[in-house]
Amino acid sequence: MDVVARTIHHPATTGIDLASVLRVLGDPVRLEIVRLLATLDECTCSTIQAHLDIPTSTGSYHLRLLREAGVTRTRASGTERRISLRRDDLDERFPGLVASIVGAGNGDGPG
Amino acid sequence: MDVVARTIHHPATTGIDLASVLRVLGDPVRLEIVRLLATLDECTCSTIQAHLDIPTSTGSYHLRLLREAGVTRTRASGTERRISLRRDDLDERFPGLVASIVGAGNGDGPG
């Protein structure tokens, strides 16, 4: 019908809710996706699914949650979806959050 | 036996896992507890339960999750439990994380 119906839904920057962001980030699969996106400016669903070795339906599910929470941005490009971190928006809304999460080691850092 | 048996269980600083921290913080009740603790150096379970208007069993459950994830420290003092944020440990492990979470407005900040 209108543009919205043909567009992938993303919350507005001001609509990004901290508890929702933390909830989606509190899953090892999704945290890994965010870490991957932090190093790879933009990439496709298949790249992410291959990297994590998960079925496409599972990957699609996690990517939808990340997008709906406002963590990622999805852009259609042919049959592909180009996914990126909404770092600018997240930094505006929760300064320091993304840096503290992607900057942290995977668990056994400085010791 | 030893001190541990008489002590409330907390993970070691190096054992605090980021995904686990984010998962427990991704709940509005627990996020509110953390924000309260960030302003009140140390407080009791009843203070928290009264502040959030939740039953004691529910409060006890959320406080256990926060403690087990390494977000809070619980210290027995008579019949009371004195609860505090493990800000020092969290800052050591994930610099900037606590500041970005408690520093953020409740949702509709700068606009």
Next chain:
DNA sequence: ACCGTACTTCCATGACTTTGGAAGTAGTGT
């Protein structure tokens, strides 16, 4: 028009989470 690739949605299943009343444990005052 047809096919292949890329991705989404549907759906069932099992696992985990949250809630809160009731019962239990543990210090403290008398």
Next chain:
DNA sequence: ACACTACTTCCAAAGTCATGGAAGTACGGT
């Protein structure tokens, strides 16, 4: 010893989440 306060644990019900195969949608090439 007894009662009181502070908190924890048990339990069951209800709700939410993650997984992945199968079916569906959409774009691009031929």
